Amino acid sequence: xxxxxxxxxxxxxWLDAERLNQRPRYAEHSRxxxxxxFETCARIAADKFxxxxxxxxxxxxRFDGEKVILPQATCEARRAYAESxxxxxxxxxxxxxxxxxxxxxxxxxTFFAKASISIGSNMLxxxxxxxxxxxxxxxxxxxxxxxxxxxxxxxxxxxxxxxxGSSLSDVATxxxxxGADYESDPLGPRYRLTGNKxxxxxxxxxxxxxxxxxxxxxxxxxxxxxxxxxxxxxxFIVPKKLVDVDGQLTGERNDVALAxxxxxxxxxxxxxxxLNFGEGxxxxxxxxxxxxxxxGNAGEGLRYMFHMMNEARIAIGMAAxxxxxxxxxxxxxxxxxxxxxxxxxxxxxxxxxxxxxxxGHADVRRMLLAQKAYAEGALxxxxxxxxLVDEQHSGEAAxxxxxxxxxxxLTPIAKSWPSxxxxxxxxxxxxxxxxxxxxxxxxxxxxxxxxxxxxxxEGTHGIQANDLLGRKVRMAGGRGLQLLTARIQATAExxxxxxxxxxxxxxLRQAWDAVLQATEQAWHWxxxxxxxxxxxxxxxxxxxxxxxxxxxxxxxxxxxxxxxxEGDARDVRxxxxxxxxxxxxxxxxxxxxxxxxxxxxxxxxxxxxxxxxF
Numbered sequence: 001x002x003x004x005x006x007x008x009x010x011x012x013x014w015l016d017a018e019r020l021n022q023r024p025r026y027a028e029h030s031r032x033x034x035x036x037x038f039e040t041c042a043r044i045a046a047d048k049f050x051x052x053x054x055x056x057x058x059x060x061x062r063f064d065g066e067k068v069i070l071p072q073a074t075c076e077a078r079r080a081y082a083e084s085x086x087x088x089x090x091x092x093x094x095x096x097x098x099x100x101x102x103x104x105x106x107x108x109x110t111f112f113a114k115a116s117i118s119i120g121s122n123m124l125x126x127x128x129x130x131x132x133x134x135x136x137x138x139x140x141x142x143x144x145x146x147x148x149x150x151x152x153x154x155x156x157x158x159x160x161x162x163x164x165g166s167s168l169s170d171v172a173t174x175x176x177x178x179g180a181d182y183e184s185d186p187l188g189p190r191y192r193l194t195g196n197k198x199x200x201x202x203x204x205x206x207x208x209x210x211x212x213x214x215x216x217x218x219x220x221x222x223x224x225x226x227x228x229x230x231x232x233x234x235x236f237i238v239p240k241k242l243v244d245v246d247g248q249l250t251g252e253r254n255d256v257a258l259a260x261x262x263x264x265x266x267x268x269x270x271x272x273x274x275l276n277f278g279e280g281x282x283x284x285x286x287x288x289x290x291x292x293x294x295x296g297n298a299g300e301g302l303r304y305m306f307h308m309m310n311e312a313r314i315a316i317g318m319a320a321x322x323x324x325x326x327x328x329x330x331x332x333x334x335x336x337x338x339x340x341x342x343x344x345x346x347x348x349x350x351x352x353x354x355x356x357x358x359x360g361h362a363d364v365r366r367m368l369l370a371q372k373a374y375a376e377g378a379l380x381x382x383x384x385x386x387x388l389v390d391e392q393h394s395g396e397a398a399x400x401x402x403x404x405x406x407x408x409x410l411t412p413i414a415k416s417w418p419s420x421x422x423x424x425x426x427x428x429x430x431x432x433x434x435x436x437x438x439x440x441x442x443x444x445x446x447x448x449x450x451x452x453x454x455x456x457x458e459g460t461h462g463i464q465a466n467d468l469l470g471r472k473v474r475m476a477g478g479r480g481l482q483l484l485t486a487r488i489q490a491t492a493e494x495x496x497x498x499x500x501x502x503x504x505x506x507x508l509r510q511a512w513d514a515v516l517q518a519t520e521q522a523w524h525w526x527x528x529x530x531x532x533x534x535x536x537x538x539x540x541x542x543x544x545x546x547x548x549x550x551x552x553x554x555x556x557x558x559x560x561x562x563x564x565x566e567g568d569a570r571d572v573r574x575x576x577x578x579x580x581x582x583x584x585x586x587x588x589x590x591x592x593x594x595x596x597x598x599x600x601x602x603x604x605x606x607x608x609x610x611x612x613x614f
Contacts (some may be wrong), residue, residue, distance in 0.1 A: 003325060004042065005573060006109050014561045015387050018100045037089070037226035041111045044084055048077040049115035049130050056119055056269030056577055057446055063261055068204045068271055075117045079208050079436065081112065082151025089127055090147060092167055094197050102393070106318060106386040110379070113322035117450050118269030124202055128155025128214055131308040132237075135296045139186055139370055144212050145238055152247075154208040155309055156371050158197040158215040158238075158275065161500060168302060170231045173197065173217040173277060175292060181323040182501070185293065186245050192289025193217050193238060194278035195258070200478055203273030204240075204258045209249065211240040213256065213461070215277065215292060215309065216301050233300030236292030238277065242284070255290040257281040266449035271297070312458045313415035316384055320454040321378040324422025327429035327447040329370035334370060334433055334442070367432050373580040373588065377551045378418035381441070385414040386519040402483055409472045409480035410550070412464040417547035419454035424450050465539035468546065470532070488512050488549075491557045498563045498601040500578075503587050511589055512550045518542065518596045525602035537607045541595035552589045555581040 012018040012031065020026045052073035059071050081087070089105040091097025100108075112122075116504025129148035132140055147153040164170040177183075182190045193215060197203075204211070206368040215236045218226040226232060242252040263455045278289035285291070296304055339355035358364045388410070391403035426448040430437035437444050473481050488508065495505030522542065526535040558582040562574045597603075 040107045045111040045115035053116035061271040087444040090148035102389040103386040118267040125155040127308040140422040153210045189295030213238040214592040233301040235295040317414040320418040322427035323451040327426040331429035331432035372424040374421040405480040412468040416464040458565040464544040469539040545592040545595040
């Protein structure tokens with residue numbers, strides 16, 4: 001099934017996105033305006049992104065000592081994207097936005113992610129600007145966020161450090177007040193920052209007039225010491241080039257220096273950097289340190305940054321999804337056109353008989369259907385998460401609160417499940433191609449390389465698992481888990497009205513009960529041992545099982561919607577969706593038993609082995 005046809009069904013017939021137009025915020029929209037956005041994005045992606053996906057993979061960013069050089073195609077693609085208005089698609093009309101529902105914006109961005117993920121990674125600019133719109137001052141919004149939405153500036157998030165990685169409590173970048181009048185700067189309390197940041201995507205380039213770095217740093221106490229842990233972390237706007245209160249460049253370069261480019265397995269078209277703040281290469285205004293403007297209150301930087309991180313995690317889930325989708329489409333086309341061998345049985349013994357396309361072979365069909373189940377299921381999951389964002393921001397108070405809790409609970413799954421299983425889809429796409437898939441003559445090897453980052457990107461698999469089991473399932477007294485339980489049970493009951501799906505509804509109930517029992521048992525073991533770390537040792541298999549049941553629920557709900565569309569079950573696209581749902585229940589859902597076994601028994605094999613034993 002084509003991406004556009006899949007989106008149309010999921011948005012309009014499953015999620016009923018048109019109903020959002022009844023709300024005041026979206027009242028000027030219709031399906032026609034949504035479709036026009038999709039057509040524009042599909043055209044730009046086809047013209048400016050897809051033809052250059054291999055080019056940006058082979059012509060990596062390079063530093064000539066003064067600036068980072070990227071292919072001209074990257075510059076033109078970014079310009080076309082900015083001019084389309086997609087950077088501010090969900091923003092208010094009065095700041096130049098389109099006031100699109102977030103679910104529509106997310107769907108529109110799939111065209112770019114599928115065409116070229118490393119050209120199309122504009123998520124950090126939008127996320128940076130969205131954070132400032134939520135937590136910045138009025139002038140910070142005007143000077144920095146508005147110019148990011150307009151495409152003049154781009155944005156980054158600077159969290160990790162060479163010695164800290166994902167351990168943000170160990171951040172060592174320092175921020176000290178810049179003079180006695182530091183609080184009077186109209187752009188925000190002004191500080192001088194010194195330190196190093198690592199793995200900064202789009203950290204240096206010439207694609208825009210300016211780069212707005214959002215930097216986590218610690219403000220020393222009265223004795224000049226950094227406060228241990230995350231409580232002392234604040235958030236700062238550190239522009240590459242200094243600006244005035246009108247957002248115009250002053251001509252002064254800030255003391256932000258490119259220390260090196262990271263050369264990656266995939267996502268090679270996106271610059272990834274090590275940045276030095278305040279090393280003195282670009283001394284500014286006669287003092288040491290990069291100038292930064294504090295966002296909000298001191299000590300609340302990590303809370304503010306999570307606004308951007310959670311948005312980025314959903315975006316990474318969608319990026320992984322579209323790489324899986326691209327690999328599926330490529331391997332499906334190859335399987336339909338590649339003749340090889342003959343079918344098993346009497347006919348296959350006739351060497352003179354013509355070869356058959358490999359899609360005729362059972363194992364190739366298994367691999368194709370697995371890819372379809374992973375990619376289309378992940379797309380449905382991420383659109384569902386995006387729909388919760390709309391409910392959270394435009395629904396009635398009670399519904400908005402429930403949507404917020406559900407979104408918090410599902411965010412680790414929306415990020416982690418696609419990044420694991422759409423990577424597996426890419427591996428299967430290579431397998432379908434056979435030896436050709438392992439060469440650069442076909443795109444599937446690049447899709448796999450690009451996708452391998454996403455289990456690390458924006459919080460590793462282990463971090464997502466610890467977040468899910470250690471915090472999300474227990475937050476608000478388990479209210480999020482209760483809300484998800486109610487929705488899963490409602491889908492199982494809905495499936496009971498359709499004879500072909502009734503058995504799957506019962507299977508879903510049993511699987512979810514097993515997850516709930518494992519959740520309770522996991523924390524029972526923590527109470528028995530007095531050591532929550534031993535429980536969290538099995539957080540990843542717990543998350544794998546949790547995610548698989550969530551995807552089974554998503555697929556069953558999609559299957560119900562398919563059967564409820566008049567005459568739709570006879571359509572070849574409907575048959576494909578129903579087959580993918582059956583595949584997931586027959587081949588995938590049974591896997592949860594092994595994952596939950598180690599959780600329920602409190603297995604500590606991994607933590608008990610002495611270090612020398614490894």
